[in-house]
Amino acid sequence: MSDRAQSDRAHGPTEVLSFPDADAVSRAAAKAFVDAVVEAQAERVQASVVLTGGGTGIAMLEHVRADQGGIDWSAVNVFFGDERFLAPGDPDRNEVQARAALLDHVPIDSARIHTMPALGEDGCMTPAASAERYAEILAAHSPDGTVPVFDVHLLGMGGEGHINSLFPHTAAVRESERFVVGLDDSPKPPPARVTLTLPAVRRARQVWLLVTGEAKAAAVAAAVAGADPEEGPAAGARGLEQTVWFVDEAAAAQLPGA
Numbered sequence: 707m708s709d710r711a712q713s714d715r716a717h718g719p720t721e722v723l724s725f726p727d728a729d730a731v732s733r734a735a736a737k738a739f740v741d742a743v744v745e746a747q748a749e750r751v752q753a754s755v756v757l758t759g760g761g762t763g764i765a766m767l768e769h770v771r772a773d774q775g776g777i778d779w780s781a782v783n784v785f786f787g788d789e790r791f792l793a794p795g796d797p798d799r800n801e802v803q804a805r806a807a808l809l810d811h812v813p814i815d816s817a818r819i820h821t822m823p824a825l826g827e828d829g830c831m832t833p834a835a836s837a838e839r840y841a842e843i844l845a846a847h848s849p850d851g852t853v854p855v856f857d858v859h860l861l862g863m864g865g866e867g868h869i870n871s872l873f874p875h876t877a878a879v880r881e882s883e884r885f886v887v888g889l890d891d892s893p894k895p896p897p898a899r900v901t902l903t904l905p906a907v908r909r910a911r912q913v914w915l916l917v918t919g920e921a922k923a924a925a926v927a928a929a930v931a932g933a934d935p936e937e938g939p940a941a942g943a944r945g946l947e948q949t950v951w952f953v954d955e956a957a958a959a960q961l962p963g964a
């Protein structure tokens with residue numbers, strides 16, 4: 707059996723949901739997120755989610771803030787897919803943006819917000835140290851001491867197909883053992899970053915990619931068609947139960963039948 711067929715067997719189907727514009731994408735993803743968290747809590751009491759940065763991902767969080775449905779925030783565990791390794795409180799950190807958009811406005815215990823250590827935090831002076839510390843945090847919240855089974859892993863995507871801080875043709879996207887790695891040389895600034903790897907992303911029941919704009923259209927089409935993750939990292943982002951692309955018409959423009 708080919709590697710692709712094996713990975714398809716280990717992961718659920720892929721669905722593409724297309725919306726008229728970016729605002730409709732972030733609204734629809736927000737509604738689906740609330741439903742998924744409520745459903746996970748009904749089944750397993752606790753829900754674990756991985757948040758993303760990027761314009762669409764942060765706009766989605768603002769919509770969740772506006773309509774939180776029946777989420778029990780006392781039983782939500784928040785993780786992050788990647789982080790810019792900057793000083794604590796730097797406005798470019800995904801964590802800072804996610805707090806401003808949602809987390810500061812909901813009754814969640816700060817101990818449930820698991821951020822990747824910032825520069826100097828927890829003694830971490832390098833992205834590698836932050837990654838090691840985050841791997842310990844993930845292990846501590848995992849039943850088997852590796853990484854939690856996330857209910858939803860949200861992702862944005864760059865025009866060249868990057869997800870989290872996994873860029874094409876980098877050691878980070880090829881990582882097959884570690885669940886978190888540090889980067890000193892990200893092709894997109896800032897160079898110092900920390901990121902979950904594809905093996906961690908693939909531990910999510912649901913992987914959702916929120917992608918808007920025509921600059922992403924070619925990468926969307928390539929990833930949905932099953933590109934090599936080395937070329938387009940988004941192609942390697944697959945959920946155990948389901949992978950869902952929330953795209954606007956511009957980002958969907960090069961999909962078959964568009």
Ligand SMILES: O=C(O)[C@H](O)[C@@H](O)[C@H](O)[C@H](O)COP(=O)(O)O
Nearest residue numbers: 759760761762763862863864870
């Ligand atoms: O870390 C970063 O430099 C960005 O956060 C980046 O990874 C972003 O998530 C994608 O480029 C999608 O961003 P948009 O949703 O804004 O298109």
